[in-house]
Amino acid sequence: MDTAHTAHTPESAGAAAHLADQALSHLYAAALRAAAELHLADHLAAGPRSAGELARLTGADASSLRRLLRLLASREIFHEDDDGAFGLTPAAEFLRTDAAGSLHAAILLFTDESLIRSFAGLGETLRTGRPAFPAVFGSPFFEHLATDPALREVFDSGMAAFSDPVDDLVADDYPFPERGTVVDVGGGRGGLLRNVLLRHPGLSGVLFDQEPALREHLLHAVEPADRWRAEAGDFFTSVPDGGDVYILKHVLHDWSDEACVRILRSCRRGLAPRGKVLVVDAVLPPGNEPHPGKALDVAMMTLVDGRERGPAELDALFSQADLRRTRVLPTRTFASVVEAVAR
Structure with missing residues (x-):
């Protein structure tokens, strides 16, 4: 059977869209990190705000911020109402720094550059059977932590929250x-x-x-x-x-x-x-x-x-x-x- 010219069915089109969406998952993680860095959930603790209001509070560009919030709302992190204001969802509550069980520090750890760069080396790990982190940073993970106080703080805080x-x-x-x-x-x-x-x-x-x-x-x-x-x-x-x-x-x-x-x-x-x-x-x-x-x-x-x-x-x-x-x-x-x- 020549599959190269097979007509797309609704099922296959949905599967293809799902695959493409998975390939963009790193963007969702980056958006989540940006939301944590801007403390958006803390600014929404008292109720919904527009992207313009949040931009004034955080020093962000209003248009860009709205587009980021729209992306996260599509994943049930934040919610846009009929008036264009964004509010917290149950998941977004855990981005608040003052929430019981806050995952704010954990999100900053999981999306830290040191981890992202290592994850990008997954292909090398598959070829060699060895972790990518030492190849990227020059020493094994825990040895590197001992020489990088800032990363050590991110790690300890993130693991405590997790x-x-x-x-x-x-x-x-x-x-x-x-x-x-x-x-x-x-x-x-x-x-x-x-x-x-x-x-x-x-x-x-x-x-x-x-x-x-x-x-x-x-x-x-x-x-x-x-x-x-x-x-x-x-x-x-x-x-x-x-x-x-x-x-x-x-x-x-x-x-x-x-x-x-x-x-x-x-x-x-x-x-x-x-x-x-x-x-x-x-x-x-x-x-x-x-x-x-x-x-x-x-x-x-x-x-x-x-x-x-x-x-x-x-x-x-x-x-x-x-x-x-x-x-x-x-x-x-x-x-x-x-x-x-x-x-």
């Missing part, structure tokens, strides 16, 4: 013990550990990460202060001993299988009798169903040596670290809690 919904749900839904010590390994600013300790007053906690990530930790909200401590160190070498629960939230997906086994072995060595290791990450489902973890997996491929994993892949890591999976608890976000115990 993690906030996960922190709440894990702290609420996982059956933590009434007594014992929770060690948040690679916990960044400690949002999850803070929420766990606030909800479970019989627990104490250790926030364990590299020193730069601990500088603006969130544990001061937990009283009394002797229930927690922040400790700097290298989880490849060791973690604080005696934990009843070790949490690895958004940690394993950053690293190769070999590196993950080293981290898990550190937790296994420190684990108290009958203790548990919790891996909080996207757990990839089989098949073709959409899942945020599938996009994150490709992002990890271009930035670092990590990946998002399915249950069988996690089981292989646990086995090498003398652990075994006991259950997977989905949350109402993209992440699941994977529980493991000593074998």
Whole structure:
């Protein structure tokens, strides 16, 4: 059959339009970043405004701004009313810097030039099997963070915002013990550990990460202060001993299988009798169903040596670290809690 001269059907025309729209997706991300940089959602918190009003408030060109808002409104981020004024949608509410669960900092991270340039190197990653980030910036991602304080701040703030919904749900839904010590390994600013300790007053906690990530930790909200401590160190070498629960939230997906086994072995060595290791990450489902973890997996491929994993892949890591999976608890976000115990 000669498909070159096959007449377009309504179905094929729709499929072609969908493909072309997908190829322009980077424009939607750029528009979203511009909206975050201009704080448009903050300016709309009190109600709809015209593009002209927003332009005067932000110093933008009114015509250009209207065209950007129109594009975002087509994706249900902002809404244009019959009078030509733009207002917030449920999604746009999360662009407000003062909103509970604000994703403003996360959007600035996900659309940062350092990530976009790495994503553009996906073809090189496919050819070599290695992340594009070091080829673009001259050093691996986490080494580069250590030398770029501005990017480190964007990363820490963005990851804290990205993690906030996960922190709440894990702290609420996982059956933590009434007594014992929770060690948040690679916990960044400690949002999850803070929420766990606030909800479970019989627990104490250790926030364990590299020193730069601990500088603006969130544990001061937990009283009394002797229930927690922040400790700097290298989880490849060791973690604080005696934990009843070790949490690895958004940690394993950053690293190769070999590196993950080293981290898990550190937790296994420190684990108290009958203790548990919790891996909080996207757990990839089989098949073709959409899942945020599938996009994150490709992002990890271009930035670092990590990946998002399915249950069988996690089981292989646990086995090498003398652990075994006991259950997977989905949350109402993209992440699941994977529980493991000593074998």
